[in-house]
Amino acid sequence: MGDYRKLWSDLKMDLEKHDVLCSVLPELYSNVYLSQENRPDGMNYFNFVVSEVHGLRIEELDNHKKQGGKVLGTFCVYVPDEVILAANAIGVGLCGGSQFWIEDGEKVLPRNLCPLIKAFVGAKISATCPYFQSCDMLVGETTCDGKKKAWEILNDYVPVHVMELPQKKREKNIEDWKLEIKDFINVVEELTGNKITFENLMNAVKICNNKRQALKRLYNLRKNMPSPISGLDSLLISQIAFYDDPLRFTQKVNELCDELEGKIKSLKPNNKKRIMITGTPMAIPNWKMHSIIESLNAEIVVEETCTGTRYFENFVREDAQNIEELIDNIARRYMGVNCSCFTPNTGRVEDITKYAKEYNVDGVIYYNLSFCQTYSIEYKKVEDALRKENIPLLFVETDYSEEDSGQIKTRVEAFLEMI
Template sequence: MSDIIIGNVMQSPLKSLDYFQKSYDIRVRQLKEEQAKGTKIVGTFCLFVPDEIIFAAGADRIVLCGGKTDTIARAEQSLPRNICPLIKSSFGAIVDACCNGSLSCPHVQLVDVIVAEATCDGKKKMYELLPGYLPTYVLDLPQKPGSPEAITYFLSELRKFGKYLEDLTGNTIREEELKEQISSSNETRRLLHRLFDLRRQNPPPVTGSEILRVMQKQSFLSPDQFREGIRQLCDEVEHRSPPSGSGPRIMISGCPMSAGNTKISDIVEQKGGVIVVEESCTGTRSFWELVDENKEPWTALAERYLKIPCACMTPNDLRISRVVDLAKRFHVDGVVYYTLSFCHGYNIERLLVQKALKKENVPLLAIESDYGDSDIEQIGVRIDAFLEMVS
């Protein structure tokens, strides 16, 4: 294979990325086989729904977050236009699959139930429309996550969710199985730390565009499949020859980029930026904290999952300090702050992130965008100027 050039960075292609590319069909086949045998498949939208509980109940899970534009028009037949594209894309895919039998998102047809969570206003309200299409269960979240009472409340929600899954699958969630799932998930989290740590090098041996496409498969693949891929990727990246050039080191921080949506990361690297870390649900937010394996497993899960620094939480001090820590740890020259259009949470929270970064002399460029192409040129011009400024 010939070298790949992204921006001004030239790299030999990673063979282990083939693994992830090929994994798609394997996974869909696997889910179909499981379903034929009676395994229940849970569709999820968010990191706050603990995988460990789903797997311990003998169910499987697949992410339903939409990153593509082709189902949005369908969603806008009922949803308002001025809400986030991820919500519209996801909803449109479900309506398409359930009403038209369309395969615009083949995931939907594999799903027995949807498990959603009370995060942002848009998602919370969109979920209320889902029971018209698929059975839907919503997990509540406290919004001030720090207190013992908040953990107690979330713990009660997790236990209710466990009971719901037991009824759905006919299985009992044994504590031993839950502990094994926690241990397995932690192993993946440790591998992701190992992978991301390699990006601290200057220049990093792997690009942001490569990493993003891998991370977008995290909640799609089976835990074993994903972990094996990350292990191969770590091994290969550790021995990859350093790239022949480099640009300013960029952190992407903000909203998730679901599969199909790589717009901003691609522009940043095509313009010569080098993405060294993503502070997002498709980045550090998904794996940074481990579950405490020495604690009672349900409590340990409640504590760990409430530490996910999503902008739906208030105050979200954990995120502010995390962004600053990551900026230092990854020797970041500038932060591209990414907000999905009309996402009030991340949009307003930018003010506090920007203030904290300013103290550390790390500049921030704010970009609010949807899944369309019409702003690519304009965003490119702004990113160009930003990269020049932080170079």
């Protein structure tokens, strides 16, 4: 167990407050994760990453910076990692999933805002997240009004570049997004001093596609009845995807999939209900819904969320002949992600009904972070579509606090009995 206090101190962290955060994780993780029965051996790598979440990876970022490299923090699956990687920079996902940061977030933000935004702003202003402290620049986007305005506040602490994500999916919007990606390339080149070329961008596209392929392989294994891996473990892997080294991560996910492929042959059917989660993202360490659902007679087999299928579905086409074509392919891949910030967003409803069949789900739980308007409004469209298909649906709106856990458990229990 390394002593990282000097590193944290150099990052100008509030060590005393950070220590409170560190004291919670081992027990939380042990209760939620290590208490699961029959976990795959391959999960040890992810146990390792969580154990070293504020240690080893931060040390890696520090070494990268000592060699002149830059670190960029991102908050959304629309920010193209390919651009960051191509410039030999490291991208880390910074969405906050802990109640710990809410209080600090509320010092500068209204209380009636989604917990994800309050948590990531709280993490920065309280100087208790070493990832935030390692970032040379944050990359925001315009996926909701709350985030849009939060960037202005964060910009007082660290430089923020905001990408303007279009709100419709017409051809002219894709052209706009291409221009945003080109602007982003200029910003990243200026920050890093590294030129983004066709070759290094193509190499980055391949790294990201391989990572997507590994996650897709994992999700495909979950289609097996029963799934060879819990929803909790799959969620953790998705969460770690946002900040781990992409090459190492891809290798470890593939090794895990090799193990799971061997395991499925000996699995016997269980009587657990197969559940899809759809809705808002679950940033680490937000394991609340999964741990409630999987403590009952159910297994989560797919997440149609940003910490699920939206992160890895659709690949960037690798058939480009020059950088212009490659940027076009990147723009089209990202514009193919179906977030409720778009209008209309029929693609998401189609995805949900398609996954319901592919993963053979018994029911869908619509997970909505409090005050996330676009997702809560879009519920109606999802409800209508699933009713036509006779797929049971439960809406749960919640935040990071544990106060409503008992109530949610009762509702999920009733839902499982009904389906």
